[in-house]
Amino acid sequence: MKKILIIEDEKNITRFLELELKHEGYSVSTADNGRLGLEKALEEDWDCILLDLMLPQLNGIEVCRRIRTSKATPIIMITARDSVMDRVSGLDSGADDYISKPFAIEELLARIRAMLRRSSTISDGDEEIVTFRDLMLKVQARQVLKNGQNIDLTKREYELLYILMVNQNIVLSREVLLNKVWGYETEVETNVVDVYIRYLRNKIDSGATDSYIQTVRGTGYVMRT
Numbered sequence: 001m002k003k004i005l006i007i008e009d010e011k012n013i014t015r016f017l018e019l020e021l022k023h024e025g026y027s028v029s030t031a032d033n034g035r036l037g038l039e040k041a042l043e044e045d046w047d048c049i050l051l052d053l054m055l056p057q058l059n060g061i062e063v064c065r066r067i068r069t070s071k072a073t074p075i076i077m078i079t080a081r082d083s084v085m086d087r088v089s090g091l092d093s094g095a096d097d098y099i100s101k102p103f104a105i106e107e108l109l110a111r112i113r114a115m116l117r118r119s120s121t122i123s124d125g126d127e128e129i130v131t132f133r134d135l136m137l138k139v140q141a142r143q144v145l146k147n148g149q150n151i152d153l154t155k156r157e158y159e160l161l162y163i164l165m166v167n168q169n170i171v172l173s174r175e176v177l178l179n180k181v182w183g184y185e186t187e188v189e190t191n192v193v194d195v196y197i198r199y200l201r202n203k204i205d206s207g208a209t210d211s212y213i214q215t216v217r218g219t220g221y222v223m224r225t
Helices: 011-023 034-043 060-068 084-092 105-119 155-166 174-182 191-204
Strands: 003-007 027-031 048-052 075-079 097-100 122-124 127-132 135-138 143-146 149-151 214-216 220-222
Touching: 003 011, 003 034, 011 027, 011 105, 027 034, 034 060, 048 060, 048 105, 060 075, 075 105, 084 174, 097 105, 127 155, 135 155, 155 174, 155 191, 174 191, 174 220, 191 220
Parallel strands: 003 027, 003 048, 048 075, 075 097
Antiparallel strands: 122 127, 127 135, 135 143, 143 149, 214 220
């Protein structure tokens, strides 16, 4: 049974989500403030965390950042705030997806299912493996295979591909990719992302009918299943 942690201070929303998720067959635990939520997130292994942005004691951005220092648990940020900067801040802090209140429960459930599909990995001993079409990325070995054949990538190319593969079906902006791969303090311009996407395509698209990485004009890039 998949385990989901809800970190939300609005009791009515928490109760509603808890009932709906249990009805869908998930095991659910809750926390009504950021500090308690962080403790629970770090003490146990969860399949997905639903995290509110505005929380007492410790806000959702900080909770997400602290979780990311030690765990890769899929996190969906839930908030009433829907500005571009809020979305970017949530994703930059390590959230995997973002949904704004009010939302349809059917959409949230679909996002959870998609998140669980993306985060499912194949165990090869202690090796974590992420797959997309005929690409296989071995996380611990930092190795990329296409149809079983090794693809030689630089450190930046590998990290860029990894971010895209673990966020399948999520459009990531150039700013988000720049921050995740090059870091917050970098003085590199966002067009370097376009350059490295081109490098990646030259190496992984050989023989493919369609590019593995799709461009979303005016926004960024995505690997769509």
